Amino acid sequence: MAQEKRESNSQSVSAQRRSFSVRTMEIADLAEVYQLGAMNFKADLWPMLYRSWDEYEVTTLFNTDGDYCLVAENDDWTPNSKDQRIVGFVLGTVISKPGSAWSYGYVLWLCSHDDWAREGVAGKLVDKLVEIMVLEDGIRIIMADTDPDNHRAVRFFNKKGFSDTKPHLYLSSNLEHNPHYAPLLKKSRAAAQSAERKKKKKRKVLASRWGASNVDEKKRLKKKKLKKRKKKKKKTGKI
Numbered sequence: 464m465a466q467e468k469r470e471s472n473s474q475s476v477s478a479q480r481r482s483f484s485v486r487t488m489e490i491a492d493l494a495e496v497y498q499l500g501a502m503n504f505k506a507d508l509w510p511m512l513y514r515s516w517d518e519y520e521v522t523t524l525f526n527t528d529g530d531y532c533l534v535a536e537n538d539d540w541t542p543n544s545k546d547q548r549i550v551g552f553v554l555g556t557v558i559s560k561p562g563s564a565w566s567y568g569y570v571l572w573l574c575s576h577d578d579w580a581r582e583g584v585a586g587k588l589v590d591k592l593v594e595i596m597v598l599e600d601g602i603r604i605i606m607a608d609t610d611p612d613n614h615r616a617v618r619f620f621n622k623k624g625f626s627d628t629k630p631h632l633y634l635s636s637n638l639e640h641n642p643h644y645a646p647l648l649k650k651s652r653a654a655a656q657s658a659e660r661k662k663k664k665k666r667k668v669l670a671s672r673w674g675a676s677n678v679d680e681k682k683r684l685k686k687k688k689l690k691k692r693k694k695k696k697k698k699t700g701k702i
Contacts, residue, residue: 481582482538483550485591488525492534495549497521503574509610511633516572524554524571530599531555531568533591535575535584551575551584555592557600568596570607573616589623 488496497518504512525532535551554572570592575584596602607625609616638644 481579483535483579483582483584483587484538485533485535485587487530488532488534488552490525492549492552493518493521493525496534496552499547499549499552499576500572500574503577509613511610520572521554524556528554528556530595531557531592533588533595535579535588547576547578549576550579550582551588553585553588553592555596557596557602559600565604566596566600566602568593568600568602568605570605573607585619586623 500516500521504516506514532554533552534549537546537548537550540546540548552572552574553570556569556571558567558569560567570589573585573588575582575588593602593605596605605625607620608631609620611617611630636644638648
């Protein structure tokens with residue numbers, strides 16, 4: 464009886480799972496992929512991801528590694544639906560080192576929509592990406608990196624067999640307060656301000672010249688008009 468109840472609960476849970484399909488990313492998906500990433504890679508949570516994520520990152524990888532750019536699409540989405548169409552994505556690349564028989568797969572970006580948590584989106588995306596990399600490029604090693612404080616991501620990759628963990632330290636510096644490079648920053652700003660002043664001065668000179676030429680042009684047209692009028696009066700016999 465207890466076993467039948469567990470099976471019944473399991474069936475009801477599986478029936479409630481939403482359906483999605485994993486496929487290669489298309490050009491029509493670029494905007495939604497970027498927006499989904501921007502929603503998840505926030506400055507207050509993951510500053511390094513936030514700084515690196517932009518529209519050029521998406522378009523560049525799409526153009527250079529399109530085979531390794533995959534999306535998860537909501538199967539129930541319709542044009543008039545308010546639901547999310549793209550519910551996840553993974554962007555990867557394959558690295559082949561000269562002189563080495565090994566090729567390395569790299570999971571660069573992985574993201575799933577918050578509303579689709581626990582639906583298996585990220586898992587299926589990574590599984591499909593690894594499948595493509597193995598069958599098409601024969602990779603033997605797959606790599607991924609994440610913020611060490613992103614415990615959810617760490618657990619996810621561990622479950623996928625990413626057990627060889629190598630800590631990686633990210634260093635940053637605000638140049639405003641960096642004694643080594645602050646003078647360089649000031650010099651750059653001064654040069655930019657000087658260039659802007661020169662541009663304004665040049666625009667002012669051009670504007671004054673254009674104004675003078677406009678005055679000369681008006682005088683020329685006025686003389687031409689008077690000359691034409693006199694010629695017309697002469698033909699009609701009027702003085």
